[in-house]
Amino acid sequence: MPPSVVTYVLDRLADLGIGHVFGVPGDYSFPLNDAVEVHPRLQWVPSANELNAAYAADGYARRRGAGIVCTTYGVGELSALNGVMGSMAERLPVFHLVGTPSVRIVRQGLICHHTLGDTRYDRFEAISAAAGCVSARLTPENAVVELERVIDKALEDSRPAYLTVPMDLALMPITGTPIQGTPIGSIDQHASVTVELDAVLDLVMERLAKATRPLVMPTVTLKRFGLVETFATFLEVSGLAYATTPMDKALLSEGHPAFLGMYNGVRSTPAALQSVVEGADVLLDVGGLVMEDLNTGLWSGYLDSRRVISLHADWVQAGDQVFTSVSLSEVLAGLIKRFQAADAKPSQWGEQRPVQPEPLIPLAGEGDQPTASANVYPRLQRFLRPTDLLMSDTGTSLLKLNAMRLPDGVAIETQTLWGSIGWATPAALGCALADAERRVVLVTGDGAHQLTVQEIGVMGFMKVKPVVIVLNNGLYGVEALLSETGHAYNDLPPWRYAQLPEAFGCQGWWCGKASTVAELEQALAAINAHNGAAYLEVSIPPEESLPLPEAMIETLHQTATP
Template sequence: MTQPTVAQYALARLAQLGIDRIFGVPGDYAFAIDDAAEQVPGLSWVACANELNASYAADGYARVRGAAMLSTTYGVGELSAINGVMGCKAHRVPVFHLVGMPSERIQRLGLVTHHNLGDTVYDRFQAISGAACCVSAVLDPDNCIDEMERVIREALRQSMPAYIVISEVHGGMPVVGQPVKGKPLAEIKRQRSVDVELDAAVETILSRLAAARKPVAVVTALVARYGLRDQAMEFIRKSNLPVVIMPNDKGTIDEAMQQYSGLYAGGWSSSQEVCDFVRDADLLLDIGGMVLTELNTGLWTDMPNADRVISIQDNWVKAGSKVFLNAAIDDVLAVLVKKVPTRKESGALNVEKFPLAGAASDKLSSTSFYPRLQRRLRKGDTVVVETGTCMTHLNKMLLPEGVTAEGQGLWGSIGWGTPACLGVAMGKQSGRTWLVTGDGSHQLTLNEIGVMGRYGIKPVIFVLNNGIYGVEDVISERGHAYDDLAPVNYHLLPQAFGCKGWLIAKVETVADLDAVLEKIESHPGACYVEVMIPNEESQPLPGSVIDSGYKLRTPKAG
């Protein structure tokens, strides 16, 4: 039996996890990887518009499938992708970044070649790209099989990206040794527990829950990254605990469940009632690890009392001054589901849809747009939330039953949403993918529309056009020229990019939006809608509020 090459083996081994696409941009030093992408059965190459977009798309795909592959060339390619890979690290998304490198023959001869700095230091980029990942390896025929097992194990254990270097010459050589037949991701045990620590952690949680009068659960995005969304919801239903999410966790749980009590973000919560509800809780059960950034806490306007928090992290649990190690989150949830008693009354808050607003002849605004979008979402759909002012509306919007969402509020790289939408749509097996993006974010990566058209992807895209970087105006003064955008006729882009069968529209009034939403309901293909909203909506926050987030003013003496 013919042995696979190093590149073929690496891609085939990753494909066994259930990955059927590899996102990237071709490059000469990565030709062995690019060729293998066409040779490995069941694997398809997705040619993105640039490496940064490819990394964003891989991020979106991995959020649906659990892991993804990204391929770039040496130096110029990998460094172009690094911002997106670093975002995957921040959001705990396992993306395997495969990079082609110049032949070891070139390196051994001390030859100077392109994509370098005019010298013979060929490994200088490995430290940079490796910093965006939790594990790295340089593969050759002898170490390939062993190293791939180590890299896969660690990337999945930590739920973070991995960096894999394959030289152009080694990529075409056969592996040495017996190839490993791997399991699909869903069958892999990613964290392992020490029984005594696990038992003590669970008993502590159960004891504290039993003593609590007003407990509240917070479920974070980490449970989704580890494929535990269903288990977390099973625990919430079994325990009948009221549950909230924070902005970074939008779409993690089914918001139609009766225990769902809204979005908690300090002064930016979905209501003051939600903020008070969490503030008054005598126990906050944090499932996944809350990220207490300024955006998650309303510019730190409310911080949970640490003494009242029990935090279930990926492989450890903290309860007050007690820390339990090697207690894997999947094991903790599994035992809790078996042992937790059901509370008679959940005490959950009632969360309502946004009320419909705006007469047919009214100019569109956020107040009229989001309630109408909310009513068009269906079970199985996913909403991709771009970084920007649209987050503040979408995070508070009650998602219908079975609707999920993906955002990048922690890393917050504008432009992420459009390529991520491509990846999410390619990863999904059913349901629609909806993207809401501001025009400023969209301008950074809108060339990925052409890639969507090429591969027949069918998202529903809303580009909110107010002609400015609206979120920047919110956190600064109005009138800065650097916040103004080039005037683009966005609704003309799909045709210019060669997209076929797309429903394309530009809407300015409530009647326009209602009409196009009706058409979207029955349209079988992709939809692209330019939504005109007034830039006057992006009013600066009060100076005191801005300073609470940026800490620029000299504090008062005394």
């Protein structure tokens, strides 16, 4: 007998390599919930709420290639919307599965819960679909064909997909022949048009051959399309140096010999990197740089478009020249072959390194001195292990961590573009489940943490072992930065953070609090010696909510004035 609609949907998505479904159960989605519960390749993750579920699926997709969030109709899907929209902005294929009222209810025009009482059953569909690049209403007749269309588009664009299933049709058998899928890593981008591809390769090689100050700037798009290793090969054969923006930080290990540092306008590290990047006679943008405020030092950088060659996912721009129907994967593969066949040695293509990356932050403070940014971040830098995955929530801590050179092998995940505070705690859960080989180290401010802290209980329930570091300054630090200081609406309720894991039922967690340098050092040593999850509260002075120079803060405030 053919599988039911919901079983086939889950089978097909599990083929991609997804192993977990994040969500909150609801009566309209019970057929989906039930099918996940008995599925041999999927595990249900009982998220604290739908927003957290979407954040967790976002984190999962960053490390596994795709994720699933499952909600009920109306109240559930709308609660998840901010998280899914973040995945849209940051280019992550998250499949949003929603159970909807039965066809029997719709055809009789019955007024049901989770509606506005007006028998408009499709009222929320356009809203939720806007958070993705593709959507479909699944039925027994169209499930096979529509799923292929949706999966293809979601992976081609690396963005979310929205799928609805009426609860009665969900259990009916599909018509047509089921398709066996393949893991994401083996799915290729669409083929390029040969004449366009050759023209791009000729242009890039010609421009680089004439350049005296070439530089590469890779983007997170490489990660989204599984091209990081290909890019590493390109660096090896070309001999070119590279820098990243904050959004693309640690795309490769920051111990890579070709790495120069992080370009962020006037906040570049090292500072001399700004002139190197902006003075490059050819700047090869690999994936499409996002010139957003936090990614450019509050728009303080300037890249001459005449010198930039932008290799987007499926098109290329060089000045006023535009090439369509060329995939990034084939452009990189073609450039690798051209360099391997070239007579010129890699040393002729940019071996001289104009700047050296930032060294380790010097240690500061000792003993009973109060904890503060100046002594916390140098110790955090030394605490990290080569296989760690560092996660930072949106906030003032992100500004510090972005400027900090990560130890060799450490990866990082942030939400630089969408910037939704509270994202990182649930996303850390998703990352920990998707990438179990790495220790997840979450650094979050107390303000962001209060928004989504319930997911600590889910971490304990799912038996993941993150290290959670909460920087407690008693207020929404990033909002104080944006709004200027002294506003009561930025003050936070004083929580006893170190006691939360126990209250949430987490077992075997190391928990503690540090308010002096000595306590911080002891805590970090104890965490590294502990074979399990850990939760550390670190006191930070409230005045450190303004970690930027006064001139930059003034510029920031002026952007909001008439």
